[in-house]
Amino acid sequence: MLEGIFVDGLIFSIMVIGVLISYRILDFADLTCDGSFATGAAVATMAIVNGTGLATALLLASGAGAIAGVITATIHNRLKVPGLLAGILTMTMLYSINIRILGGRANVPLLRIETLYTRFPEIFSMLSNPWALLVGTLIIVLIVKELIDVFFRTDLGIAIGALGSNEQMIVSMGIDPKLLKVIGMALSNGLIALSGGLLAQYQGFADANLGQGMVVQGLAAIMIGEFLFDSNKISLITLRVIFGAIIYKALMFLGRYYGYYINLTPSDLKLLTGILVIISLIVAQTRNAASSADARKKALRRNKERREALDKEAGHVEN
Amino acid sequence: MLKIEQISKVFYPGTVNEKTAIEYIDLTVNDGDFITVVGSNGSGKSTLFNLISGTFPVTGGKITLNGKDVTNTPEYKRAFTIGRIFQDPTKGTAAQMSIEDNMVTALYKGMKGLKITLNASKRGYFKEELKQLSMGLEDRLKDNVGLLSGGQRQALTLLMTVLSRPQMLLLDEHTAALDPRNAQIVMDLTTQFIERYKLTSLMVTHNMQHAIDFGNRLIMMDEGRIILDLTAEEKKSLTVQKLVKMFKSIKNREYASDEDLLTT
Numbered sequence: 001m002l003e004g005i006f007v008d009g010l011i012f013s014i015m016v017i018g019v020l021i022s023y024r025i026l027d028f029a030d031l032t033c034d035g036s037f038a039t040g041a042a043v044a045t046m047a048i049v050n051g052t053g054l055a056t057a058l059l060l061a062s063g064a065g066a067i068a069g070v071i072t073a074t075i076h077n078r079l080k081v082p083g084l085l086a087g088i089l090t091m092t093m094l095y096s097i098n099i100r101i102l103g104g105r106a107n108v109p110l111l112r113i114e115t116l117y118t119r120f121p122e123i124f125s126m127l128s129n130p131w132a133l134l135v136g137t138l139i140i141v142l143i144v145k146e147l148i149d150v151f152f153r154t155d156l157g158i159a160i161g162a163l164g165s166n167e168q169m170i171v172s173m174g175i176d177p178k179l180l181k182v183i184g185m186a187l188s189n190g191l192i193a194l195s196g197g198l199l200a201q202y203q204g205f206a207d208a209n210l211g212q213g214m215v216v217q218g219l220a221a222i223m224i225g226e227f228l229f230d231s232n233k234i235s236l237i238t239l240r241v242i243f244g245a246i247i248y249k250a251l252m253f254l255g256r257y258y259g260y261y262i263n264l265t266p267s268d269l270k271l272l273t274g275i276l277v278i279i280s281l282i283v284a285q286t287r288n289a290a291s292s293a294d295a296r297k298k299a300l301r302r303n304k305e306r307r308e309a310l311d312k313e314a315g316h317v318e319n
Numbered sequence: 320m321l322k323i324e325q326i327s328k329v330f331y332p333g334t335v336n337e338k339t340a341i342e343y344i345d346l347t348v349n350d351g352d353f354i355t356v357v358g359s360n361g362s363g364k365s366t367l368f369n370l371i372s373g374t375f376p377v378t379g380g381k382i383t384l385n386g387k388d389v390t391n392t393p394e395y396k397r398a399f400t401i402g403r404i405f406q407d408p409t410k411g412t413a414a415q416m417s418i419e420d421n422m423v424t425a426l427y428k429g430m431k432g433l434k435i436t437l438n439a440s441k442r443g444y445f446k447e448e449l450k451q452l453s454m455g456l457e458d459r460l461k462d463n464v465g466l467l468s469g470g471q472r473q474a475l476t477l478l479m480t481v482l483s484r485p486q487m488l489l490l491d492e493h494t495a496a497l498d499p500r501n502a503q504i505v506m507d508l509t510t511q512f513i514e515r516y517k518l519t520s521l522m523v524t525h526n527m528q529h530a531i532d533f534g535n536r537l538i539m540m541d542e543g544r545i546i547l548d549l550t551a552e553e554k555k556s557l558t559v560q561k562l563v564k565m566f567k568s569i570k571n572r573e574y575a576s577d578e579d580l581l582t583t
Contacts, residue, residue, distance in 0.1 A: 155423065155431035158416070162424045165413035169421075172411070173483070174398040174428030232417060232463050 003130035005253050009246030010137045011198045012221070014144055016245045017238055018191035019218030024237075025152070026184045027164040028076075031087035033192045033218065035094025036068040037211035040193025042101040045108050045206035054116050058197050065193020068094060069185035077178040091211075098208045106208045115201035133202075140198070144191065145238050151187070152234040160184045213270050220273050221248040223280035251276070320487065320519050321348040321371065326380030328366055328543075340366040342543040343380070348487075348521065353513055355530040356523045357562075358540035364523045367540070368489050371521075373397045385486070399428045402485035402518075404476055406492040411476030414465035418456060418475065419445055421464055425479035448478055452508065470501025474508060481512045488513065490522040506533075527559040539566060 015037060022030035040061040047057035068090055076086035102108045120136035121129050151157045163170045163180045170177045192214070200206040225244025231237060255264055255272055264272075328341040341363045348354060358364050370377050373394035382390045389397055404411055412421050422445045423437045442460060449457040452474045456467070464472060473493060480488070490509065494502035510533065513520050524530050530537055537554055539547035539562075546569050549557065 150435070151433075153435050153437070154433045155436055156433055158420050158437075159424050159431045161416055161420065162413040165415045166410070168405075168410050169413055169424070171395045172398050172403060172480070173424060174395055175430055176393070176395050179430070232415065 003134045005250050006246060007130075007133050007137045007202060008253075009249035010134075010141045010242070011195055011202060012217075012249055013141055013195075013242040013245035014198065015192050015195035015214060016218045016221040016225075016241050017144065017148055018188045018195065019215065020222055020237070020241050021148075021184060021188040021191070023219065024222065025161055025164050026181065026188070028083045028181065028185065029087070030069075030072060030083060030185065030188065031215055032068050032072045032090045032094070032185070032189055033087075034211040034214050035091035035098065036065040036189040036193050037196040037199075037214045038098045038206070038208055039068055039094055039101070039211075040065050040196030041200035041206040041210050042098045042108070042196075042208070043193070044197030045110055045200045046101055046103070048110060048113060048115060048201070049108065054114070054119065054201075058116075058194060061197030062190040062194040065196070066186040066190035068193070069187070069189030070182055072189070073178075073182040073185040077181060095208065102206060102208060107205060109205045110201060111204060115204075116198070117202050117204075137198070137202075141242065144194070145235075145242065148191075148238055149235045156183070157234075213273070216270075216273055216277060217248065220276045220280065221245040223277060223284070224248055226284070227280070248276075320350045320352070320385060321346075322383040323347070323371070324381045324383070326370060326377045326382060328363075328370055328375075329378045332378070340543055341370065341377075344543075344545055346538070346545060348519060350519055351517060352536055353520045353534035354522070354536040354538060355534045356521055356538050356540060357525070357527065357530045362540040363543040364540050365491055366543075368403070368491050368521070368523065371397075372401050372403050372489060398485075400485060401487045401489060402480040402483070403489040404473070404480055404491065404493040406495050408469045408472040408476065408496060411479065412464045412472055415463060417461050417463055418449075418467075419460040421475070422448075422479060422482065425482045428483045428485075448482065449475075451511075452478060452504075454504075468501075470497050470504065473497060473501070473505050477505060477508055477512065481516055481518070484516060486519060488518045488520040488522075490520065492523050492525060495525060527562055531557050531559065531562065537562075541566075541570070 015033070019030075019033060022028045022033070043064045044057045044061040047060050048054065052060070072083070072086045072090040075081065075089055076083050079086075099106060116136065117133055121127075121132040124132035124135050127135060152161060159170060159173070159175060160180050160183065162173075163177055163184070167177050170180065196210060199210070221244040222241060223244070224247050225240035225242075228240050228243055229236070231240070252269055252272070255269055256266055259265070259268065323344055323346040325343050325345060326341060327339070327343050330336070330338045330340055344363075344367065356364050356367075369375055371382065373389070373392060373396075377390060380390070381388060384397065384400055413424070419437060419442060423441065424431075426436075426441075445460060446457040449460075452471075454471050454474060456471060456475065464475065467475065473496075477493070493509070494505050497505060506529070509522075512518065520534070522529075522534065531554060535551040535554075537547070537549040537557070538545050547565060
């Protein structure tokens with residue numbers, strides 16, 4: 001049972017790293033992921049059903065997600081519309097495309113077919129079934145995390161980080177910000193689709209509605225992670241995202257499992273997620289306000305000291 | 320180096336808000352020139368810089384950079400030759416990134432690759448470069464730039480701008496938002512870098528004394544035109560009073576000629 005939460009959280013954490021890249025690193029409010037998550041699930045499922053290898057299926061899934069990201073970024077770049085609108089457009093179009101990918105159905109099962117999650121217990125045969133799933137997922141997540149950490153230490157990755165912080169700086173450095181956005185969005189949605197592809201295999205089906213509300217869930221996980229510790233190092237930022245994702249899934253599990261005591265139904269979980277994000281925003285804001293009030297006080301004190309020093313100097317001159 | 324021919328800029332053309340910011344300016348900037356630019360608010364100094372660096376397109380005219388027509392070249396491509404520093408110290412650096420990450424981004428112009436170039440020898444180089452600022456930043460490579468003061472940030476911006484060795488520097492009142500002490504430090508660094516790297520520079524300033532003291536040429540702008548272009552020779556005997564007087568006499572002449580037009 002407990003292992004299940006961790007597997008769920010770990011698969012989810014890859015999606016959250018994708019959301020982290022668009023929202024936090026690129027500063028691009030991207031809603032594509034509601035569509036690209038399901039795209040990843042659909043592509044992986046159909047690839048497996050049609051007998052491609054498991055690795056190929058996952059590669060195809062993230063490739064499809066990356067293309068979705070490129071489309072969003074291109075709409076934003078070419079038509080000069082806000083990222084939010086570009087993302088909504090792609091997401092809406094993806095809903096139709098996902099059903100097409102699934103062969104005109106809204107739901108395709110992966111029963112009696114070999115998936116990663118039937119393979120893991122075979123590979124880690126010394127472990128019990130739930131633990132094998134957990135270890136297998138953990139290895140995938142750690143590989144993804146390591147690759148992302150390395151990427152954001154390369155010159156290209158650092159430049160993408162700078163773009164989110166200050167676009168003018170990137171232009172001044174002779175880099176086309178549009179191209180960086182395309183790369184960043186491809187990476188972000190590629191990860192999101194990869195996560196979708198894993199989830200489809202774990203739960204044994206792909207569903208056209210799988211991505212609904214993913215953005216908000218991802219943001220909730222990011223914010224939970226940000227409460228854990230403060231850092232500007234990418235390896236720690238991705239680490240806290242993984243923790244945040246697992247904690248989020250645990251909270252939702254608690255909500256589902258014990259919620260009926262207070263009359264909560266599974267359909268209330270989206271409401272809870274939204275409230276969780278709002279609470280996180282309020283806490284972050286009060287924190288910010290407190291620290292800027294502190295900074296203001298310090299600045300006033302410094303000003304006063306400077307004033308006094310200047311007055312003293314002026315006094316000396318007059319004397 | 321830079322040749323501007325008959326450029327003009329009209330904002331919101333065809334609407335009630337139509338405003339002519341630049342009116343048929345001609346300007347030739349020679350290699351090694353250090354030109355100070357003065358003029359009242361709204362005279363078109365910043366617009367001129369925006370047109371030179373390509374932030375927005377010209378309405379008419381032609382801009383040639385190193386003999387190449389760049390009139391329609393996007394800003395990021397012109398940035399290979401032109402380094403620009405803004406009045407706002409936050410515009411040149413990424414606040415949420417460390418000093419070393421900022422510097423590694425600034426090290427060379429153009430698209431970045433998938434290589435990790437930030438290593439011990441780079442850090443050593445950055446430290447050496449930061450020492451020139453004498454602000455103690457060499458010990459704070461891992462600190463976020465957002466933690467620095469305005470003066471420190473502007474000095475870092477200046478250093479980062481020259482790190483990639485541009486040929487030309489556009490300084491848009493880059494010391495105006497700083498307190499006098501930091502403004503002095505940043506100005507000293509500016510002249511040092513301009514001399515050492517032989518940068519062709521244009522500097523907008525509201526400080527008349529700076530405009531006279533620095534550079535080998537002075538231009539004055541008013542209502543979207545260049546109304547005064549003084550050589551180094553003419554600058555030598557210049558004082559703030561004389562400059563103000565010149566400005567007033569040019570303005571008066573214009574008013575007079577306007578009146579002439581109305582009366583005849």
